[in-house]
Amino acid sequence: MHRLPLLTLLRQHTPADTHERAMTEAxxxxxxxxxxxxxxxxxxxHVTGSAFIVSPDYAQMLLIHHRKLDxxxxxxxxxDGDPDVxxxxxxxxxxxxxxxxxxFASQQIFDVDVHTIPARGDVPEHLHYDVRFLFVSNTREKFGFSTEIKNIRWFSLDEADFYTNDSAFSRIRSKIYAKL
Structure with missing residues (x-):
């Protein structure tokens, strides 16, 4: 019953390429x-939700340095049970x-990614079906550090792609450039 809104959003989503299309279908x-x-x-x-946060001019992206994943x-x-991703x-x-x-830059899904999370303690290796949204933030607002992160900072889109070293970020960067 609660899954219908997410399914509707997923079916309305236009993937950027065949790889994202396959992940959306999965x-x-x-x-x-x-x-x-x-x-x-x-x-x-399980389903997870992520936020790509960009500056008002879409030239910078905010990234966190995740403590556990380094x-x-x-x-x-x-x-955690919330169907509103x-x-x-x-x-x-x-x-x-x-x-x-x-x-929110849009109420629509920005990106979909499925990735493997390695086993940790008594939690086996599993998949995150990550549904991603695009947000705009004021770059002057002060950060508040969570215990889950080591660092947080604004990067240019090219820097973000370099620091993440993840093929999905190239797709994300291209999607953001398309909005400029």
Whole structure:
């Protein structure tokens, strides 16, 4: 019942390429098959929400240096039962960055990515079906550091692509450049 809005958003999403199309289709299939897809207790994988935060001129992107993963990433995290993945992305972005003036660039999904999370402790390797939204923030607003992150900073789009060293960020950068 609660899965319908996400399924509607996923079906309305226009993937950037065949790779993102395959991940969008995999996410739709996963959500249709697993009523508990928003719970991290589903150990094969679960839906997560992420936030790509850009400056008002779309020239910079905010990244966090994740403490556990020791990597520069966009803010985001587990839905923990909340089927409103856009709200999850916003909540996680606010919690991890301390920013309060985030605005949705669009109510539509910005990107979809499915990636493997390595085993850690008693949690086996699993998939994150990451639904991503684009936000705009005032670059002058002060950060508030979360215990989950080591650092936070604004990067140019090219720097962000370099620091993340992730093929998905090249796709993200291209999508943001297209909005300029």
């Amino acid at each position: 996410t739709i299939a996963f959500v249709e098959k697993h009523p508990d897809c928003f719970e991290r207790s589903l150990l094969i994988g 990597r520069w990433l966009q803010p985001g995290g587990h839905a 856009a709200a999850v992305a916003l909540r996680e972005a606010q919690e991890e960055t301390g920013l309060t003036q985030l605005q």
